[in-house]
Amino acid sequence: MALGEFDLIAKFFTRPVRRAVLGVGDDCALLQPTPGQHLAVSSDMLVEGRHFLSTVAPDRLGHKALAVNLSDLAACGAAPLAFTLALALPRVDEAFLAGFAGGLFALADAHGVELVGGDTTAGPLNICITVFGEVPAGQALRRDGARPGDALWVSHPVDGGIGDARLALEAFRGSLALEGADFQKVRPAMELPQPRVALGQALRGIASSAIDLSDGLVGDLGHVLKRSGVGARLQVDALPISAVLARQPLAWQRECTLAGGDDYELLFSAPAVAAEAVRAAARQCGVGVSCIGEIEALPGLRLVDAQGQPLASAPRGFDHFSG
Amino acid sequence: MALGEFDLIAKFFTRPVRRAVLGVGDDCALLQPTPGQHLAVSSDMLVEGRHFLSTVAPDRLGHKALAVNLSDLAACGAAPLAFTLALALPRVDEAFLAGFAGGLFALADAHGVELVGGDTTAGPLNICITVFGEVPAGQALRRDGARPGDALWVSHPVDGGIGDARLALEAFRGSLALEGADFQKVRPAMELPQPRVALGQALRGIASSAIDLSDGLVGDLGHVLKRSGVGARLQVDALPISAVLARQPLAWQRECTLAGGDDYELLFSAPAVAAEAVRAAARQCGVGVSCIGEIEALPGLRLVDAQGQPLASAPRGFDHFSG
Numbered sequence: 001m002a003l004g005e006f007d008l009i010a011k012f013f014t015r016p017v018r019r020a021v022l023g024v025g026d027d028c029a030l031l032q033p034t035p036g037q038h039l040a041v042s043s044d045m046l047v048e049g050r051h052f053l054s055t056v057a058p059d060r061l062g063h064k065a066l067a068v069n070l071s072d073l074a075a076c077g078a079a080p081l082a083f084t085l086a087l088a089l090p091r092v093d094e095a096f097l098a099g100f101a102g103g104l105f106a107l108a109d110a111h112g113v114e115l116v117g118g119d120t121t122a123g124p125l126n127i128c129i130t131v132f133g134e135v136p137a138g139q140a141l142r143r144d145g146a147r148p149g150d151a152l153w154v155s156h157p158v159d160g161g162i163g164d165a166r167l168a169l170e171a172f173r174g175s176l177a178l179e180g181a182d183f184q185k186v187r188p189a190m191e192l193p194q195p196r197v198a199l200g201q202a203l204r205g206i207a208s209s210a211i212d213l214s215d216g217l218v219g220d221l222g223h224v225l226k227r228s229g230v231g232a233r234l235q236v237d238a239l240p241i242s243a244v245l246a247r248q249p250l251a252w253q254r255e256c257t258l259a260g261g262d263d264y265e266l267l268f269s270a271p272a273v274a275a276e277a278v279r280a281a282a283r284q285c286g287v288g289v290s291c292i293g294e295i296e297a298l299p300g301l302r303l304v305d306a307q308g309q310p311l312a313s314a315p316r317g318f319d320h321f322s323g
Numbered sequence: 324m325a326l327g328e329f330d331l332i333a334k335f336f337t338r339p340v341r342r343a344v345l346g347v348g349d350d351c352a353l354l355q356p357t358p359g360q361h362l363a364v365s366s367d368m369l370v371e372g373r374h375f376l377s378t379v380a381p382d383r384l385g386h387k388a389l390a391v392n393l394s395d396l397a398a399c400g401a402a403p404l405a406f407t408l409a410l411a412l413p414r415v416d417e418a419f420l421a422g423f424a425g426g427l428f429a430l431a432d433a434h435g436v437e438l439v440g441g442d443t444t445a446g447p448l449n450i451c452i453t454v455f456g457e458v459p460a461g462q463a464l465r466r467d468g469a470r471p472g473d474a475l476w477v478s479h480p481v482d483g484g485i486g487d488a489r490l491a492l493e494a495f496r497g498s499l500a501l502e503g504a505d506f507q508k509v510r511p512a513m514e515l516p517q518p519r520v521a522l523g524q525a526l527r528g529i530a531s532s533a534i535d536l537s538d539g540l541v542g543d544l545g546h547v548l549k550r551s552g553v554g555a556r557l558q559v560d561a562l563p564i565s566a567v568l569a570r571q572p573l574a575w576q577r578e579c580t581l582a583g584g585d586d587y588e589l590l591f592s593a594p595a596v597a598a599e600a601v602r603a604a605a606r607q608c609g610v611g612v613s614c615i616g617e618i619e620a621l622p623g624l625r626l627v628d629a630q631g632q633p634l635a636s637a638p639r640g641f642d643h644f645s646g
Contacts, residue, residue, distance in 0.1 A: 021361055025550070026466050027398035027535060028363035028456070033356035038344055040351035041439060043453060045409035047446035075350035086368035086451045116364060119451075123370035128409045128442075128451035130366060133351070143349050212350060227348070 008092055009120045012101040013085065020082055020116045029116035031082060037134040042072035046127040052191075053172065058099030060191040061127075063107045067193045068214065069131040070111055071264040074200035075212035077141040078133030080113035088123035111197055141203060141210035141268065146228035150208050150269035152293040153278055154217070154240065155196050158286065161240035162213065162263045163256030164189035167248065176252060182244045193264035199289075200266060202281035207270045213263035220267055221301065234293040237306040258303075269295050331415055332443045335424040336408065343405055343439045352439035354405060360457040365395035369450040375514075376495065381422030383514040384450075386430045390516045391537065392454040393434055394587040397523035398535035400464040401456030403436035411446035434520055464526060464533035464591070469551035473531050473592040475616040476601055477540070477563065478519050481609065484563035485536065485586045486579030487512035490571065499575060505567045516587035522612075523589060525604035530593045536586035543590055544624065551592075557616040560629040581626075592618050 014024050021030035033039055046065050048054055056064075066083065073080050085104075108114065113131070156162055168190040171178040178186070196212075203210065209228055211220050217239075225232055239257045246253070270278050275291065282289040296302075303311040337347050344353035356362055369388050371377055379387075389406065396403050408427075431438065436454070479485055491513040494501040501509070519535075526533065532551055534543050540562075548555055562580045569576070593601050598614070605612040619625075626634040 021460075022463070022465065027395040027533075028365040028401060028463070030399070030458070030463055031362040031364060032460070033360075033362055035358050037356075039354040039356055039362065041354060041405075041407060041453075041455070042351040043407040043409045043440060043442050043451070045411055045442045045444055045446075045449070045451060047411055047444050047449075050444055050446060072350040076353070078351060082364075084364060084366040084453055086366045086453075088368055088370055088449060117366060119366050119368045121368050121370050121373055123368075123373060123449065124447035126368070126370075126411060126446065126449045126451075128366070128368060128449075130364075130407055130409075130453035132364070135353070137344075137355070140345070140351070140353055142345065210350075 012097045017114050017116060024117055034134055036137055038137050040073055040076050040078035040133040040135050042069055043130040044069050048125050056191055058096045059103030062100040062103030063192055065127045065129055066104050066107050067195045069129045070195035070197055071212040073131055073133040074195050074197045075210050075266060076135060077200045077204040078135040079201055080111045080133045080197060082114050082116045083129055083131040085115055085118040086128040087120050088126040090125055139204045141207050143209055143211050143224050144227040146209040146224055146230050146269040146295045148230055148295055148297040149272060150295040151272050151275060151291050152232055152269050152295060153289050154267050154292050155199055155265045156240045156288045158288040160242040162265055163245050163260040164242050165262035166256040166260030167245050185244050195264055196266045196287060198285040199287050202285055203268060206274050206277045206281060207268040210266055210268035213265045213267055216259040216261045218258045231296045231299045232293055233296055233302045233304055236303050236311055238290060238292045240290040335420045340437050340439060347440055357457055359460055361460050363396055363399050363401035363456040363458050365392055366453040367392050371448050379514055381419045382426030385423040385426030386515055388450045388452055389427050389430050390518045392452045393518035393520055394535040396454055396456040397518050397520045398533050398589060399458060400523045400527040401458040402524055403434045403456045403520060405437050405439045406452050406454040408438055408441040409451040410443050411449040413448055462527045464530055466532055466534050466547050467550040469532040469547055469553050469592040469618045471553055471618055471620040472595060473618040474595050474614050475555055475618060476591050476612050477615050478522055478589045479563045479611045481611040483565040485588055486568050486583040487565050488585035489579040489583030490568050508567050518587055519589045519610060521608040522610050525608055526591060529597050529600045529604060530591040533589055533591035536588045536590055539582040539584045541581045554619045554622045555616055556619055556625045556627055559626050559634055561613060561615045563613040
């Protein structure tokens with residue numbers, strides 16, 4: 001890129017910082033950590049074809065790139081502070097940049113998080129965001145705290161469920177047919193995930209472990225079980241699903257909820273006595289929560305139906321994740 | 324990539340953390356900032372063909388990816404703490420990963436900085452590192468502190484100069500011919516830059532402004548002058564150069580030193596009375612420093628020869644940067 005093009009890019013991404021000591025334009029940004037707080041840090045890299053489709057609107061791409069990072073802060077109960085953005089662009093396209101910056105900053109403003117630095121280069125489209133948050137020392141939600149007897153919960157839209165992002169992706173790919181109106185209902189789940197930042201913070205002191213659903217419920221639950229040294233019984237019929245997903249064949253319902261990916265909901269455990277506290281935290285944040293199983297001492301994951309009977313057949317893809 | 328491939332990648336990049344509260348493997352890493360210190364943050368994204376050649380040895384690529392980020396910390400006088408690594412790989416190549424991790428961690432260990440998190444995905448080769456450091460509140464070196472009368476300095480190897488990285492690149496491109504022995508002498512400047520981390524910290528309280536040389540001396544100096552609201556007189560014949568570069572045509576010497584790029588040396592200003600303190604700081608760090616000009620109130624950059632006369636012709640590329 002020529003120098004003028006870098007100036008153009010800078011135009012879209014340089015805004016005055018409010019809380020940082022020093023923002024975009026020096027060698028480093030300077031942040032002033034709050035005494036007694038730990039700094040939570042996470043990086044996610046998004047690549048076309050793997051994390052987004054070439055057809056996505058630029059503002060939705062800007063939203064999603066930040067959303068998946070905020071979701072990591074949510075999963076550890078941190079309050080968002082700031083982020084850096086590194087961007088490789090095949091060409092300088094003003095309409096793309098304007099849209100991307102618009103979606104990115106709308107979500108940033110909604111969560112009070114500011115862009116403090118970054119990098120831009122010519123190259124195959126690649127978006128790498130590193131996000132910073134704060135959490136009181138010792139209060140971070142972690143993957144290793146699930147204990148036998150804890151209830152297993154998942155968050156979801158108040159009037160929806162999990163798996164819609166995958167359903168939209170499969171409809172887009174043509175793996176299954178969705179009516180136009182139904183596709184429009186589930187498409188935002190794929191393109192405009194809502195990170196559960198408020199819920200993550202509200203669950204501090206209540207949840208014993210948490211992770212955000214990015215790779216699919218069974219796979220992500222596997223990380224928690226492994227790091228906590230426990231197992232779980234998962235009531236597949238208790239998984240919350242949207243009205244659109246409920247109209248799909250059972251095999252697709254199972255696939256989308258259990259191995260869906262891209263949900264960016266919180267999967268967390270909490271002591272059984274904390275059930276009302278969990279529901280109150282969710283109500284306060286305007287988010288739905290469903291109890292979907294129980295942590296057990298016996299290692300491994302057991303999928304059961306509403307009668308508590310083992311599922312007859314594992315869903316497609318399940319064998320990849322359950323080990 | 325299949326899951327097994329991600330496990331393979333994790334093998335190379337998961338090491339126990341020493342200072343972080345929580346490292347690789349949870350949704351976020353947790354860092355414990357030191358009270359009274361500001362957190363310095365910088366992100367750099369490296370793309371093949373722009374920041375490294377496809378022929379570079381993997382261990383040198385790992386070194387350079389971290390070095391360019393540490394150089395940003397050096398330029399603000401911060402002590403390195405931790406970094407995240409996001410990596411897009413076209414394929415999983417164990418030899419490449421082993422080499423890359425080897426070079427990366429060797430430099431990380433040399434600077435006491437630890438990998439605390441990151442991301443890996445399939446995609447065109449892309450390396451995005453975000454680095455964190457600490458600097459006492461109010462003591463960070465910034466780009467906006469240069470004052471008229473300050474001396475202008477540049478760091479360099481004790482027995483070398485600036486511009487060798489560009490010289491090696493041009494020799495590689497075939498733009499000029501270098502003898503094999505000479506190419507081998509300047510190649511490390513391109514592939515194994517040494518970030519001036521100790522010097523940056525030693526210059527706290529001495530330097531009035533600093534920036535690291537990544538895009539070329541004239542361009543990078545322009546950033547300092549613009550943000551400080553000052554101008555400068557640059558003594559072109561005072562620029563330190565290696566014996567190999569001194570044997571090249573004068574036009575190439577000028578091009579490589581003034582618009583070279585990829586030097587990763589520190590360009591800084593300091594009050595004239597601090598000259599001995601600057602030299603003492605450099606000696607203590609085993610680094611060379613040369614006084615190359617003076618900050619002036621009159622905006623703009625004036626290139627002069629040893630007699631203080633304006634340079635007859637601006638070097639190639641100069642017009643791009645001087646505005």
